[in-house]
Amino acid sequence: MMDSSSYKRYDVHGFNPRQYLENYLSDKPDNDFKDDVLKFPIETLDNTFKVGHIKGDVLIDLSASSFVHHLYAACEFFKHIIVLKISDRCILELKRWLDSRTGAFNWGHAIKFHAEIGGNSDELVDKERKVRSAAQHVVLCDLEKENMTHPIVLPPADCIISCVLLEAISKDQDDYIRYLRKILGLLKPGGYFILIGALDITYYTVGNDRLHALTYDEEFVKKALVGEGFVIDDCKVKKRTTMSHHTDFKALIFIAAHREKCRSE
Template sequence: MDSSSHKHYHVHGFDSRKHLDDFFSDKSDMVFGEDALIFPIENLTNIFTRGHIKGDVLIDLSPGSFIHHLYAANEFFQHIIVLKVSDRCILELKRWLDTRTGAFDWGHATKLHVGIKGNSDQLQEKEEKLRSTIPHVVKCDLDKENLTDPMVLPPADCIISVWLLDVICKDEDDYRRYLRKFSRMLKPGGHLILIGCLGYSQYIIGKEKFHAFTYDEGFVRKALVGEGFVIDYCKVKKRTAVSDLVDYKDLICLAAHKEK
């Protein structure tokens, strides 16, 4: 497939609200509920409730403005620092953090966390807890060695990266290079959690086609081990969504820790 004309998320940006509406909403014609909402929620809940991954600082490095994956983490960390490459995505996320009019409604995702029978008070409490755990949304530059230069972040106990490496990496070397950057941001023994898509080459936001990096499970396992990580958890799931907006084949979630 000729992807030379495809845009790149971290270079060109995309319509963050359109991204949320098409891939994460509760609209009747939104077909990604199982893959984009339930898969991250179930796997991250499973990982964190084991009790091994916790601490003071968690850093989130994910594209767009989605936050549903962080509900599972906020019970185990004092602070969640969210890094974004796009001003548009930052503004969209801050609408939700500041409970502004017109913010994206994550109520359907909140229900998945507290259980479908959770009452409105429980849902509000869950959302307020997550908001209070995110003190900063920081713009970053992925090309820099220190992504937040000139700001220096404290070493993290854990980094979560959901679909970011899929949409910013050009090739295998790029993927390994970003893993090294993530590793330098972690404390010794710190944890890295990755969620991505296998057999992926493009996605569509609005009328624009964007590049995605194609890799398989064997590659990401070797890349993590090669960069000094020990894999503690891996789950692969076949795609269920029927849509021309993306062409991935499977979903993958991995948790690993950095060797001391």
């Protein structure tokens, strides 16, 4: 087995975001990750937002690669979606889709699945239009800076979504908590945080590169959120359904939580 210290780092070396999407989120027949990486986030987010209490003006998304599928449900409940990326290459790949450019990654299978679970197959084109309209602000960020989007100052968010990013950029659990705290600082008092993560993972591959991922379990991430003053409203764990050499995660976790307001508020 390769020494994990020799793995590349997403935040240091980057990766090819298009290759990442092809590996884990494409509609190719040989993609083993559809149920886990594609359908699980769409279904859990759709069910969460349908309840109706998570909504507002501003949603901030801070996720790995150039994901779009996890924003389909959110676009109905927020006027503005601000997408933060730690890589210029991921921004370029995302904007290729947002701007409807030739050669953009095809998310048609994901939007079709979203429409199917919502029982409305007539909304396919309208849903893509809504996501593109809402997610017009795509910003490069650096979590090591005091203001991660300097010189841009972000408005406080009603909700933040983070999908499989923290495990990709954290060297250890202290790093994870430090970055988590930085991200949660973007929330309004009483705001909501939605996390989708990979449990018990050590690596994932993009092309010929094997990249580092931080290993953590359900107890760790719940304790981290409670330690930051959050109440966990919902938690779901989905065990991995297929084996593949591309990555070794054991399960995916979905958490929806809200920040407790101070008693004086």
